[in-house]
Each structure stands twice: as C-alpha cells, then as structure tokens.
Amino acid sequence: MNIGFIGLGIMGSGMANNLLKSGFNMYVFNRTREKAKELEDNGAKFCSTPKELAEKSDLIFMMLTDVRACRAVSEDKDGFLESLSKGKVVVNFSTVHPNYSLELREMVKEKEAMFLESPVLGSKIPAQKGELVILSAGDKEAFEICTDAFEKISKKAMYLGDVPKASYVKVVNNEAFATSLTAYLEGLAFAKKIGLDPEMVFNILNSGALSNPYFEFKVKKVLNDDFETHFSFENMKKDLGYALSVADEFKCYCPTLAAVNEIFKKGLNKHAKEDMSAVYKIFDE
Amino acid sequence: MNIGFIGLGIMGSGMANNLLKSGFNMYVFNRTREKAKELEDNGAKFCSTPKELAEKSDLIFMMLTDVRACRAVSEDKDGFLESLSKGKVVVNFSTVHPNYSLELREMVKEKEAMFLESPVLGSKIPAQKGELVILSAGDKEAFEICTDAFEKISKKAMYLGDVPKASYVKVVNNEAFATSLTAYLEGLAFAKKIGLDPEMVFNILNSGALSNPYFEFKVKKVLNDDFETHFSFENMKKDLGYALSVADEFKCYCPTLAAVNEIFKKGLNKHAKEDMSAVYKIFDE
Amino acid sequence: MNIGFIGLGIMGSGMANNLLKSGFNMYVFNRTREKAKELEDNGAKFCSTPKELAEKSDLIFMMLTDVRACRAVSEDKDGFLESLSKGKVVVNFSTVHPNYSLELREMVKEKEAMFLESPVLGSKIPAQKGELVILSAGDKEAFEICTDAFEKISKKAMYLGDVPKASYVKVVNNEAFATSLTAYLEGLAFAKKIGLDPEMVFNILNSGALSNPYFEFKVKKVLNDDFETHFSFENMKKDLGYALSVADEFKCYCPTLAAVNEIFKKGLNKHAKEDMSAVYKIFDE
Amino acid sequence: MNIGFIGLGIMGSGMANNLLKSGFNMYVFNRTREKAKELEDNGAKFCSTPKELAEKSDLIFMMLTDVRACRAVSEDKDGFLESLSKGKVVVNFSTVHPNYSLELREMVKEKEAMFLESPVLGSKIPAQKGELVILSAGDKEAFEICTDAFEKISKKAMYLGDVPKASYVKVVNNEAFATSLTAYLEGLAFAKKIGLDPEMVFNILNSGALSNPYFEFKVKKVLNDDFETHFSFENMKKDLGYALSVADEFKCYCPTLAAVNEIFKKGLNKHAKEDMSAVYKIFDE
Structure with a gap:
C-alpha cells in the first residue's frame, strides 16, 4: 500500500515518520522541500506536485494548517484532484472548518474516490510517539482500509459517522x-x-x-x-x-x-x- | 479547648460535626436552630446569640455565606464582637471579599483577640470527610493554636502570611x-x-x-x-x-x-x- | 426601462412602490404572491419565476433577507441567472455577507451582465418615503444606468468603488x-x-x-x-x-x-x- | 454667602471661576496650590487645609477625582469634617461610588450639617461656560440654599430625591x-x-x-x-x-x-x- 503524505509541519512530519518506520511505501509533498529532508534520507520519495503524489499513492493523507493550504494542494493547478481516481482514499487530518470539509468531500466524490475527514487529538509529542487520537467521519469503507495505517500513528481511531461530525x-x-x-x-x-x-x-x-x-x-x-x-x-x-x-x-x-x-x-x-x-x-x- | 462554631450550612455542619466527633467541646450558633439539631443530639451546646458563644469559647469559628452574614453575627447587637476578649481566636472560614477580611481583622484586633482568615478549598463532600484544604492568613500564633482543630477538618492547612493573602x-x-x-x-x-x-x-x-x-x-x-x-x-x-x-x-x-x-x-x-x-x-x- | 424587483418584504415593497409611482414599467417577484397584491393592483406585473422576470427586465433589483434567499432566486432552478444576458444590470440591495457579494458578482459577470451591490441605509419609513441612502459598489456604468431609478427611492446614492466596498x-x-x-x-x-x-x-x-x-x-x-x-x-x-x-x-x-x-x-x-x-x-x- | 471650593482640576477650576466672577466670596483649596493661582489672582482666598476652608465657608463644594480624594479632604487630619458645623452645606460634585455617597452623607449628618450629592453632566467646556447640568439628591433645603450658586455654573439643576439617586x-x-x-x-x-x-x-x-x-x-x-x-x-x-x-x-x-x-x-x-x-x-x- 502506497501512502502519499502532504504537509510536513510539526504534526505531519511526526505522523509521516511513524508511517515510514512501520514499513509503508511513502511519497511525500511539502511546499518547502527542506522539511522533507529527514524523511527522504530515510527512504520517502519526494513528489514535486500533489498531482504527482496522488498518481503514485493509494492513500492520500493531508495534514495542513488551514483551509487555504488544503485548497492549494487540492484545487490549485497540479493539485491532487487533477489525478485523483476511483478507489483511492483521501484522508484529511487537518483541522478545518466543517463546511469546507463538506466541500472537499464533494470534490473527492466527483472523482469517485473515497473521503475521510480525520482530525486528530494531540499535538507535537503524541504525533511523534504515534499516540494521537483519530476522529474519523465519512466513508466507512475508507476507514477500514486505513485501519493499519491509523494504528501506526494513533493510540485510538474512532469512526463517528457522516462528514462533518468528526470536524464538529x-x-x-x-x-x-x-x-x-x-x-x-x-x-x-x-x-x-x-x-x-x-x-x-x-x-x-x-x-x-x-x-x-x-x-x-x-x-x-x-x-x-x-x-x-x-x-x-x-x-x-x-x-x-x-x-x-x-x-x-x-x-x-x-x-x-x-x-x-x-x-x-x-x-x-x-x-x-x-x-x-x-x-x-x-x-x- | 472550647470551640464555638457559627454557621451550620452545607459546609459548616460537616466541619462542626468532625470537630465534635474528635472530642472538642462544642458551642454552636445558627440563625435557624433546626440546622443545629443533629449536632445538639450529639452533645454540642446551642447558644442563643453569637455574643454568648464568644463568651464560652476559646476559638470562634465562622463558616457563613457572605459578608452580610458575617457582619450580622459580629457587628450586630449580640454579635460576638461584644463579648470578644484578649487571647481568644477568631477564625473566618467563609469566603468573603478580601477588603472585608481586612475590616474584620481590625475589629477583632481592637478587642485584643487574634484573627485568622481561613477560607477552605473543597465543597460538601470534603467538608463531611474532613478533607478540606485550609488557606490561612493572619496571626501566626493563632494558626499554631488552631493546629489540632484544623487537623480534624482538613487534609492540609497552609499558612500564607498576612491578611488578605488567603482570601486572595x-x-x-x-x-x-x-x-x-x-x-x-x-x-x-x-x-x-x-x-x-x-x-x-x-x-x-x-x-x-x-x-x-x-x-x-x-x-x-x-x-x-x-x-x-x-x-x-x-x-x-x-x-x-x-x-x-x-x-x-x-x-x-x-x-x-x-x-x-x-x-x-x-x-x-x-x-x-x-x-x-x-x-x-x-x-x- | 423595465425594472424587475425581487423581494417584497418591509423594505422591498416600499422601494418597488416608489419606482412604480415614478412611472417605471415594473415586473415583480416574491416567494409568496400575496405580498405583491398592492403592486399588482397598481399596475406591476407579477412574474412566476425570477427567470421570467430577468427575461423581461433591463434592471434586476433584489431586496432579500439573507444570502440563502439571494441564492434561491439566482442559483436555484428558474433563478434569474438562467436568463440573465449581456447588457442587463443586477442590483442587489440586500445586506449580505461581503464574500457572497463577490461570488454573486462573478456569477453575473459570467453572463456578461453588469453588477452593483447596493445595500441601503434606512429602514421601513425611509423606504416608504423614498429617502434611503444607497451605497453602491461594482460597475460604474451600471451605477450611471441606475441613476434615475435610484433617485426615486433615495435621498442620496453614493458610488464607493469595487465590490465588496459597499457591503463593508x-x-x-x-x-x-x-x-x-x-x-x-x-x-x-x-x-x-x-x-x-x-x-x-x-x-x-x-x-x-x-x-x-x-x-x-x-x-x-x-x-x-x-x-x-x-x-x-x-x-x-x-x-x-x-x-x-x-x-x-x-x-x-x-x-x-x-x-x-x-x-x-x-x-x-x-x-x-x-x-x-x-x-x-x-x-x- | 461664602463658598469654599475644594478641587481645582479641569472641572473644578472652571466652576470655581464662574462662581468667583458672579461675585461670590470664594475660599479655595487644592492639594497643589499652583492650580489655584489664577483664582487667587482674581480674589479668591487660598486655605491651607480643608478644615480651615470649612470654618470660613457657608457652602462647602467639592469637585474631586475619586473616592480616595474625597476621603482625604474630609476624613483625614485637617479634613473639613473636623470643623463642619450645624447649618453648613456640603455639596459633592464629584462622581463617586453611590455607596460612598451614602457614607459621606452620614458623616456630614453627624455634624448636623446638610448634604447634597450633585454630580454634573458635561466636561471641560461646559464647566468653563457655566453650562453644566447638575443632578442633585439629598437635603431639599440645601438644594434651595444652593439655587443661586448652581445658576452660575449650570444651565439646569435638577433635584432627584434621596441620596444616592443622583449618583445612580x-x-x-x-x-x-x-x-x-x-x-x-x-x-x-x-x-x-x-x-x-x-x-x-x-x-x-x-x-x-x-x-x-x-x-x-x-x-x-x-x-x-x-x-x-x-x-x-x-x-x-x-x-x-x-x-x-x-x-x-x-x-x-x-x-x-x-x-x-x-x-x-x-x-x-x-x-x-x-x-x-x-x-x-x-x-x-
């Protein structure tokens, strides 16, 4: 299973590291490449665009600061929506406005991909230790597909129902x-x-x-x-x-x-x- | 050592009970006598006025709702200030405005008695179990005199310095x-x-x-x-x-x-x- | 010049009445037709949909409660965007979220029509008396086209620049x-x-x-x-x-x-x- | 009629000036004497203490910043309460806490003097022009005694009833x-x-x-x-x-x-x- 991880800030780098250490084949993207350095040294492959990342990955994970950043990697030119296709899973770990989460779900659905909003509880240290709590809402099937990956980054992952329940x-x-x-x-x-x-x-x-x-x-x-x-x-x-x-x-x-x-x-x-x-x-x- | 206890509400009755059970000779006063019933049944003596209570007690303890109630039992006719005398100790467990606590200290000092403000942490259940935390400020000597009594109603009693530090x-x-x-x-x-x-x-x-x-x-x-x-x-x-x-x-x-x-x-x-x-x-x- | 007026509540009915009395050829639309009764009695023609209204009018005026109501008459089925065409002018008198005003402008522009956001100052009585103050932003040319109509409903109409300046x-x-x-x-x-x-x-x-x-x-x-x-x-x-x-x-x-x-x-x-x-x-x- | 005026800040100096110009015999007091200079140049007599001022005046007027300042000129050593006597009138123009106004009234009453709380509406310029509005509460008789003086400093003086109604x-x-x-x-x-x-x-x-x-x-x-x-x-x-x-x-x-x-x-x-x-x-x- 190939995981693409977009967003390597305080939280994202800890999460991506844990996934990489657990043996997942990792593709990563970050606006500034230098934050990907450690991950690349350990075997992750850097993609030059979110679009490229989505082509190569089965699971597209995002952990970004805000709605603006999420829109940039999905809707902008070379965003992952351009290459998203049937059967893939988009998981948004970012904390976003619940109404945006509904919007993003629609855009993902149009590509016949699956969507989970999965904001996490815990900050820097739990992210590094793989001890986050994951709150998920969206496609139940997608949640099951992600079970293995979620186990590597969290102490608990909960499925709460429809979007935007987890955001709420x-x-x-x-x-x-x-x-x-x-x-x-x-x-x-x-x-x-x-x-x-x-x-x-x-x-x-x-x-x-x-x-x-x-x-x-x-x-x-x-x-x-x-x-x-x-x-x-x-x-x-x-x-x-x-x-x-x-x-x-x-x-x-x-x-x-x-x-x-x-x-x-x-x-x-x-x-x-x-x-x-x-x-x-x-x-x- | 005779203890006079004024104010037998939720908190005061729990505290007075613990003192009584510990063997102190207890005088009690409450605006409505019925709240003193259980204590009287167990050996406490009811005083008809705070003045009478202060005559009979070495330590005058108060646990009242607010400043108005404190003023009523001290400054009003038959209040304890009328009979307060040198060497006695007034301890106010009530949570009051810090500025009132300064006033009350002055009135007690004029009678050459000692004063402690001793608001407590904890509500109904800790009061019943004798597990309050006592925050005291005022006469250091008074705090030492009260050590035994405080032990019966609290898990910890702290001396914090001058009035109104404990109120603060x-x-x-x-x-x-x-x-x-x-x-x-x-x-x-x-x-x-x-x-x-x-x-x-x-x-x-x-x-x-x-x-x-x-x-x-x-x-x-x-x-x-x-x-x-x-x-x-x-x-x-x-x-x-x-x-x-x-x-x-x-x-x-x-x-x-x-x-x-x-x-x-x-x-x-x-x-x-x-x-x-x-x-x-x-x-x- | 044919004016279409959408929204005949407290404010809109006063405004539409003044336009009608001034001799404009008026088309009106309201979700509930009974509010149009008086206007119809005085010669205004009721349209069964905003789409029909926009076909027949040069100027499309809206005075609605909120963004939801504006979206309903423009974006929904039979909304005025369906029949809006080059050269027509849409004026939104409603007080709406400035970000929505930007959105609406885009939708109008796509039809090569002109757009003004024109929220008004004054409530019921100035609306009835034609003494509102109109704050306009958007197409300067549209503002000039509307000068005559604005004079009938306001004591002053100001052009403030680009959308959403008037909304602000x-x-x-x-x-x-x-x-x-x-x-x-x-x-x-x-x-x-x-x-x-x-x-x-x-x-x-x-x-x-x-x-x-x-x-x-x-x-x-x-x-x-x-x-x-x-x-x-x-x-x-x-x-x-x-x-x-x-x-x-x-x-x-x-x-x-x-x-x-x-x-x-x-x-x-x-x-x-x-x-x-x-x-x-x-x-x- | 001798008027003593205590407090020559922005407001008080304007008021005292108007009284002096109207022919009243003025005694003045201010914590820092330099603020009295202009008044002294025009014939007012500076008193070295509020006590001295109250001896020489029939009406004792105060316009001070806050309760602390009012207490200082009344209750402190050489305060006006020391020399206040039957028949004199104390008027407090200062805006003070209503509860303090009640206290001050009591202290004045003990001296068998009369009391008015008379906070004013208007700031610097109306004070200079004698166009304040005076809100008075307290002794009705005192209000009548002050009628002439109040006319020189206000465009309107209202009697509102008991203290602290004017403060309220x-x-x-x-x-x-x-x-x-x-x-x-x-x-x-x-x-x-x-x-x-x-x-x-x-x-x-x-x-x-x-x-x-x-x-x-x-x-x-x-x-x-x-x-x-x-x-x-x-x-x-x-x-x-x-x-x-x-x-x-x-x-x-x-x-x-x-x-x-x-x-x-x-x-x-x-x-x-x-x-x-x-x-x-x-x-x-």
Missing part, C-alpha cells in the same frame, strides 16, 4: 481546551498582579480536583517563560474562529468562546508563532 | 474553577446544539490530557440532569463578583472572568439555589 | 447602530433595575450631547412597550454575524461587537420577529 | 456615553482595518439618524489624532468600575458594560491621562 467534535474539543486553559491562565496572571506568587497559587490549585496533565504541562512552561510551540497561537486562533463560526450558524450562545476569541485576536500580531499558551502574556503585560 | 488565593481559586468549568460546559452545550451527543463528546474530551476529577464529577451530574447543590450557583456568583471587584481594584484585565460573571448574573433568578453547574442550562435552553 | 460599509454601519443602541438600552434597563425611572433617565440623557433621532425613536417605543418591527431582531443578528465574520477574517479585535452578538443569539428564540430594539427585554427580565 | 443617574449616564461611544469607535477602527477610509465611513454614519454632537466631537478629534483630555481615560475607567460594581450589587446583566470595562482596563497603563476617546487606539494598533 474536533472544533468543540479545541474550543474546550483553549477556553478552559485561557480562563485558568487569566486567573494565574490575576494572582500575580495582586501580589501573589503564581507558582504558589498554581501548586495550590493543582493539588485540587481540577488538576490535569494539560494545565500542568502548559502552566509549568508558562511559569518558566517557555513558549516554544507545541500548538501555535495562530492555529488556536483559527480553530476558535471555526468554533465561533459554527456557533453563529447554529445560533449557539457562547459568550466565553466569544470573549476568548477576542483575546486571541488581540494577541495575534505579537504571538502568532508562539505556543498558544502565550495567551498568558496578554494578561501579564 | 481563595478568590483566584474559585475564579479558576468556575471560569474553566463554565468554558467547558459551554463547549458541551454547543456540541449538543450542533447535533452531537454530549456524552460521546465528553468521553472523547475526558480521555485526553484535560481529564480531571472536577470536570468529571460536575459533567457526569450535568449529563444526568442532576443539579443537587454541592456549591450553590448564588455562592459562585458571589465569589465571581469578589474576584471581579478585586480585579477592578488592581486594574487586571480579566475578560473571561467578566464574561462568565455576566452569564452567572443572567441565570441568578432561575438557578440561585441549584449547584453552580446549572450554568450549563443557561447555554442549553 | 453597510456591515460597519449596522454594527455601529446595533452595538451603540444595545449599549444604551443596557444602560436604561440597568437604571430601571436599580430603582430609577427609565423615562426620567432617558430624558436626562437625551437632553445632552448624545441625543440623536435614532436612539430617541427606538427608546420612546421601548418605553411604550412597542416592539413593532422596523428592523427585525433576526435581521440585525444576521448582520452582526456578518460583521463578526469579517472581523475574524481580518483579525480585528472587536470585543463589544462580540459581546453584543452573543446577546442577540441569546434572545433569538424569543424575539426573532420583533424589532431589534427587543434586545432591551433581554436586559429587563 | 450619573453612573448610568457615564456608562451610556462610554459604552455607546466605545462601540461606535470600535466600528470605525474595524472599518479602517478592512481597508475603508474611516473618515468616509464616519461621514456616512454621521449623515444618518445616529448623528449626534457627542460622537461628532469625539470622532473628529480621533480622526485628527487629537487625544487632548476633556474627560480622562482613567476617570472614565473609574466610572465604568462604579457602574459595574452597582450592577453586580443589583445583579443586573450588563455584558456590554462588562466588555467595555475590560477594554478600558487593557488600555489603562498606556492611556490613563489621555482623553477617554483614546480607547480607539486600543482597537487600532
């Missing part, structure tokens, strides 16, 4: 993570401003029932002034925007989300490329 | 719990409105790094439509108000807190006496 | 009206809740520099409990949603807009068909 | 001005960010029903990058804080106010001394 769950998941962490970090910055030691406050909070690995991981880095990117600020902003857009479409009352989305917009110029936990700095300046 | 930590703690839980519940209600099964979404979220006993406890009850009060909605609103007031005094930028405080105001008429997790219903109507 | 201005305009009025009404409801007579407070405020016809018109009705629709709550919600969507696209920090948009979402179930000033009731319950 | 109206008034202007300026900054000329947009908006002298005055200065202080940013922040505090006390749902208050907190470090319209810069950076 992903959007809610990221919203819940971002808004609850932002609320928590706002509290710590507040503690600091009123003269408390934020580390002492964190230790007290973290000894209680709200203690969890996510807050602990993020807060410890924040308290060490470490904002190295595991999940970028601009990507989280993008996902918050997707959530708010869906909330608006369904008329859901989401004032906390709306407030947090504004905080992220406020910080976007300064913190785009840092970790999303840099939202702390917006409170602490 | 408590305010931040409750803010962090309330705002992060509200953010999370907003996400689940959103999931439901866009057609997802909130239980399925919770299971996915709860299998990840954000999983924690607090969210799990609250969400499971919410999904079972169980809003029995562990921490009342109106009390949480009160604490959010304290937090926002302190934030305003120190000019801290707290947009998530501000948004959540409004949500709680919106729901106060309907949900005051329910558990604070009833905030979910405001999103899900 | 309209979105900002409606945002400014909605958010400032909401802020003002929130203040009056607040005054009432703290025991002041809202009418007295309004009189004081209205005697100062902030006094304006818009607030006066809206507040007087609110104080008389009159929520008859001049600009519907659901339409204003829609426009706030457009504004927030554009703000997100351009990463504009708009926390007041975001807060107001949530208030409108909260009230949508109850107040959709009332005047947008029913937002007052959300504060006053 | 003032708080609502400032909230309505600040929140609606902030909403409007947010819209203009948004227009600029999406590529529109904010002046063009303002001209369009200002030609409609929302046009008013307040927005026009403020926006024109903003568009000229003129942030000279008429009403300082920090004072408006203070008033928004009062409003939110009262809203919390009465459990009023005020999400727009809450959002705007956060924006002002965000900008306080940078813009404290500028005009409150500098809130525009927070959106436009």
Whole structure:
C-alpha cells in the first residue's frame, strides 16, 4: 500500500515518520522541500506536485494548517484532484472548518474516490510517539482500509459517522481546551498582579480536583517563560474562529468562546508563532 | 479547648460535626436552630446569640455565606464582637471579599483577640470527610493554636502570611474553577446544539490530557440532569463578583472572568439555589 | 426601462412602490404572491419565476433577507441567472455577507451582465418615503444606468468603488447602530433595575450631547412597550454575524461587537420577529 | 454667602471661576496650590487645609477625582469634617461610588450639617461656560440654599430625591456615553482595518439618524489624532468600575458594560491621562 503524505509541519512530519518506520511505501509533498529532508534520507520519495503524489499513492493523507493550504494542494493547478481516481482514499487530518470539509468531500466524490475527514487529538509529542487520537467521519469503507495505517500513528481511531461530525467534535474539543486553559491562565496572571506568587497559587490549585496533565504541562512552561510551540497561537486562533463560526450558524450562545476569541485576536500580531499558551502574556503585560 | 462554631450550612455542619466527633467541646450558633439539631443530639451546646458563644469559647469559628452574614453575627447587637476578649481566636472560614477580611481583622484586633482568615478549598463532600484544604492568613500564633482543630477538618492547612493573602488565593481559586468549568460546559452545550451527543463528546474530551476529577464529577451530574447543590450557583456568583471587584481594584484585565460573571448574573433568578453547574442550562435552553 | 424587483418584504415593497409611482414599467417577484397584491393592483406585473422576470427586465433589483434567499432566486432552478444576458444590470440591495457579494458578482459577470451591490441605509419609513441612502459598489456604468431609478427611492446614492466596498460599509454601519443602541438600552434597563425611572433617565440623557433621532425613536417605543418591527431582531443578528465574520477574517479585535452578538443569539428564540430594539427585554427580565 | 471650593482640576477650576466672577466670596483649596493661582489672582482666598476652608465657608463644594480624594479632604487630619458645623452645606460634585455617597452623607449628618450629592453632566467646556447640568439628591433645603450658586455654573439643576439617586443617574449616564461611544469607535477602527477610509465611513454614519454632537466631537478629534483630555481615560475607567460594581450589587446583566470595562482596563497603563476617546487606539494598533 502506497501512502502519499502532504504537509510536513510539526504534526505531519511526526505522523509521516511513524508511517515510514512501520514499513509503508511513502511519497511525500511539502511546499518547502527542506522539511522533507529527514524523511527522504530515510527512504520517502519526494513528489514535486500533489498531482504527482496522488498518481503514485493509494492513500492520500493531508495534514495542513488551514483551509487555504488544503485548497492549494487540492484545487490549485497540479493539485491532487487533477489525478485523483476511483478507489483511492483521501484522508484529511487537518483541522478545518466543517463546511469546507463538506466541500472537499464533494470534490473527492466527483472523482469517485473515497473521503475521510480525520482530525486528530494531540499535538507535537503524541504525533511523534504515534499516540494521537483519530476522529474519523465519512466513508466507512475508507476507514477500514486505513485501519493499519491509523494504528501506526494513533493510540485510538474512532469512526463517528457522516462528514462533518468528526470536524464538529474536533472544533468543540479545541474550543474546550483553549477556553478552559485561557480562563485558568487569566486567573494565574490575576494572582500575580495582586501580589501573589503564581507558582504558589498554581501548586495550590493543582493539588485540587481540577488538576490535569494539560494545565500542568502548559502552566509549568508558562511559569518558566517557555513558549516554544507545541500548538501555535495562530492555529488556536483559527480553530476558535471555526468554533465561533459554527456557533453563529447554529445560533449557539457562547459568550466565553466569544470573549476568548477576542483575546486571541488581540494577541495575534505579537504571538502568532508562539505556543498558544502565550495567551498568558496578554494578561501579564 | 472550647470551640464555638457559627454557621451550620452545607459546609459548616460537616466541619462542626468532625470537630465534635474528635472530642472538642462544642458551642454552636445558627440563625435557624433546626440546622443545629443533629449536632445538639450529639452533645454540642446551642447558644442563643453569637455574643454568648464568644463568651464560652476559646476559638470562634465562622463558616457563613457572605459578608452580610458575617457582619450580622459580629457587628450586630449580640454579635460576638461584644463579648470578644484578649487571647481568644477568631477564625473566618467563609469566603468573603478580601477588603472585608481586612475590616474584620481590625475589629477583632481592637478587642485584643487574634484573627485568622481561613477560607477552605473543597465543597460538601470534603467538608463531611474532613478533607478540606485550609488557606490561612493572619496571626501566626493563632494558626499554631488552631493546629489540632484544623487537623480534624482538613487534609492540609497552609499558612500564607498576612491578611488578605488567603482570601486572595481563595478568590483566584474559585475564579479558576468556575471560569474553566463554565468554558467547558459551554463547549458541551454547543456540541449538543450542533447535533452531537454530549456524552460521546465528553468521553472523547475526558480521555485526553484535560481529564480531571472536577470536570468529571460536575459533567457526569450535568449529563444526568442532576443539579443537587454541592456549591450553590448564588455562592459562585458571589465569589465571581469578589474576584471581579478585586480585579477592578488592581486594574487586571480579566475578560473571561467578566464574561462568565455576566452569564452567572443572567441565570441568578432561575438557578440561585441549584449547584453552580446549572450554568450549563443557561447555554442549553 | 423595465425594472424587475425581487423581494417584497418591509423594505422591498416600499422601494418597488416608489419606482412604480415614478412611472417605471415594473415586473415583480416574491416567494409568496400575496405580498405583491398592492403592486399588482397598481399596475406591476407579477412574474412566476425570477427567470421570467430577468427575461423581461433591463434592471434586476433584489431586496432579500439573507444570502440563502439571494441564492434561491439566482442559483436555484428558474433563478434569474438562467436568463440573465449581456447588457442587463443586477442590483442587489440586500445586506449580505461581503464574500457572497463577490461570488454573486462573478456569477453575473459570467453572463456578461453588469453588477452593483447596493445595500441601503434606512429602514421601513425611509423606504416608504423614498429617502434611503444607497451605497453602491461594482460597475460604474451600471451605477450611471441606475441613476434615475435610484433617485426615486433615495435621498442620496453614493458610488464607493469595487465590490465588496459597499457591503463593508453597510456591515460597519449596522454594527455601529446595533452595538451603540444595545449599549444604551443596557444602560436604561440597568437604571430601571436599580430603582430609577427609565423615562426620567432617558430624558436626562437625551437632553445632552448624545441625543440623536435614532436612539430617541427606538427608546420612546421601548418605553411604550412597542416592539413593532422596523428592523427585525433576526435581521440585525444576521448582520452582526456578518460583521463578526469579517472581523475574524481580518483579525480585528472587536470585543463589544462580540459581546453584543452573543446577546442577540441569546434572545433569538424569543424575539426573532420583533424589532431589534427587543434586545432591551433581554436586559429587563 | 461664602463658598469654599475644594478641587481645582479641569472641572473644578472652571466652576470655581464662574462662581468667583458672579461675585461670590470664594475660599479655595487644592492639594497643589499652583492650580489655584489664577483664582487667587482674581480674589479668591487660598486655605491651607480643608478644615480651615470649612470654618470660613457657608457652602462647602467639592469637585474631586475619586473616592480616595474625597476621603482625604474630609476624613483625614485637617479634613473639613473636623470643623463642619450645624447649618453648613456640603455639596459633592464629584462622581463617586453611590455607596460612598451614602457614607459621606452620614458623616456630614453627624455634624448636623446638610448634604447634597450633585454630580454634573458635561466636561471641560461646559464647566468653563457655566453650562453644566447638575443632578442633585439629598437635603431639599440645601438644594434651595444652593439655587443661586448652581445658576452660575449650570444651565439646569435638577433635584432627584434621596441620596444616592443622583449618583445612580450619573453612573448610568457615564456608562451610556462610554459604552455607546466605545462601540461606535470600535466600528470605525474595524472599518479602517478592512481597508475603508474611516473618515468616509464616519461621514456616512454621521449623515444618518445616529448623528449626534457627542460622537461628532469625539470622532473628529480621533480622526485628527487629537487625544487632548476633556474627560480622562482613567476617570472614565473609574466610572465604568462604579457602574459595574452597582450592577453586580443589583445583579443586573450588563455584558456590554462588562466588555467595555475590560477594554478600558487593557488600555489603562498606556492611556490613563489621555482623553477617554483614546480607547480607539486600543482597537487600532
């Protein structure tokens, strides 16, 4: 089985590496070739266009930043839609707007190929360790075809039904993570401003029932002034925007989300490329 | 050592019971006597006024709903300040506005008594089990005098320095719990409105790094439509108000807190006496 | 010159009437024919489809509620795009998402017809009186062709440049009206809740520099409990949603807009068909 | 009739000048004497303490920045409460927290003096021109005694009833001005960010029903990058804080106010001394 992997950023390179190490025959594409270097050294073949990649692959996997990037590798000239054909499977691991996922499905269907939206839970480290959680929606048959590959990159892969159900769950998941962490970090910055030691406050909070690995991981880095990117600020902003857009479409009352989305917009110029936990700095300046 | 305990609500009755069972000689006062019944049956003596209670007790403990209730038992006619005298210790377990705590300390000091503000972490069940966390600030000597008593009602008692440091930590703690839980519940209600099964979404979220006993406890009850009060909605609103007031005094930028405080105001008429997790219903109507 | 007018709601009927009275040969279309009755009685010809209307008209004018309605009369079967041809002019008076306006322009251009987006300022009464302000963007030549017709329905018509510039201005305009009025009404409801007579407070405020016809018109009705629709709550919600969507696209920090948009979402179930000033009731319950 | 005037800032100096020019015998006090220079040159007598001022005056007028400043000149050593006596009238023009106004009334009453809270509407220029609007609450007799003096500094003086009714109206008034202007300026900054000329947009908006002298005055200065202080940013922040505090006390749902208050907190470090319209810069950076 030949796998084509498009998008070799923080997440994609970890995933593609795990697939390559597991013995899959890998074709890769990335806008800037240098990010493919390590994979090529280990035996992956670089394709000069997504179109070429789709010709050579049975499974076309994409892990890209946003809708724009997905459109570029599929709809633009030399995009994979040009060579996509019956029986192939397109899997989009990227977190995208659910409405775009519906659009992409239609374009794939027109080529008589199969489609799965498969956003993942987990960031840099789970991607490297093959311990992501995969949320899939779309063609059931495609999900079965991908079982082996998914096992190499995840600790769990779930089939949730029709598109865009997996995108919806992903959007809610990221919203819940971002808004609850932002609320928590706002509290710590507040503690600091009123003269408390934020580390002492964190230790007290973290000894209680709200203690969890996510807050602990993020807060410890924040308290060490470490904002190295595991999940970028601009990507989280993008996902918050997707959530708010869906909330608006369904008329859901989401004032906390709306407030947090504004905080992220406020910080976007300064913190785009840092970790999303840099939202702390917006409170602490 | 005679302990006088004022305030026998959800929290206070649990704490007073544990002290009584540990062998302390207990005097109790509550606005409505019926809540003291079980304690009286087990040997506690009911005082008809806080003044009488303070005459008979070495340690005067209070666990009340808000500043108004604290003022009523201390400053009003027959309040404990009337009989408070040198060497006695006043411990306020209630969560109050930090500025009031400073005021109360002054009034206690004028009587040459000692003062501790000692807000606690934990709600109904930890109070019953004697597993609270006590945050104390004020007279170091008073903290030492209370060591034995504190051991009977808490798993940990911390001395944090001057008043209102413990109140500040408590305010931040409750803010962090309330705002992060509200953010999370907003996400689940959103999931439901866009057609997802909130239980399925919770299971996915709860299998990840954000999983924690607090969210799990609250969400499971919410999904079972169980809003029995562990921490009342109106009390949480009160604490959010304290937090926002302190934030305003120190000019801290707290947009998530501000948004959540409004949500709680919106729901106060309907949900005051329910558990604070009833905030979910405001999103899900 | 034959004018086809699609959409005979509160706004459209007023506009079409003024055109008819000015002597234009009018073709009209509306989803429900009864709304066309008065116009037909006065000489307008009802077309059974937008396609038929576009065959018979030189200028195709649309005044519809939202993007969905615009798509229905243009892209659906028997939509006007089917019969649109070279030299004809499509003018969309509807307030729509700017990105949709760009899409519609493309579809019109493919037919070699001309396009103007021409959202209007003013609601029911200016529409009836022919005193709207027209904001136009698109083909300059089309704007000139429409000069006569625009004069009959407006007190001023402005040409602003390329699509979607007029949509952008309209979105900002409606945002400014909605958010400032909401802020003002929130203040009056607040005054009432703290025991002041809202009418007295309004009189004081209205005697100062902030006094304006818009607030006066809206507040007087609110104080008389009159929520008859001049600009519907659901339409204003829609426009706030457009504004927030554009703000997100351009990463504009708009926390007041975001807060107001949530208030409108909260009230949508109850107040959709009332005047947008029913937002007052959300504060006053 | 001898008038003592405490507080000679932007507002107070304009008011004291008008009283002096009208022939009243004026005693003045200000923390820094240099601000009294012009008044002294014109015949006012400077008192070295508020206590001295109250000895010499029948009417004690105060126009100060905030509660802290009011407490300093009344309760501190050499404050006017020390020499206040029966029959004298204390008038507080300052905008203060309504609860403080109640406190001050009590302190004045203990001296058997009369009290009026008399916050004013209007800023720098109306103060200079004697065209303020005075909102009074408190002793009716005091209001009558002050009639002559009030006529010299205002175009209208209203008696509203008991303390803190005038403070409440003032708080609502400032909230309505600040929140609606902030909403409007947010819209203009948004227009600029999406590529529109904010002046063009303002001209369009200002030609409609929302046009008013307040927005026009403020926006024109903003568009000229003129942030000279008429009403300082920090004072408006203070008033928004009062409003939110009262809203919390009465459990009023005020999400727009809450959002705007956060924006002002965000900008306080940078813009404290500028005009409150500098809130525009927070959106436009």
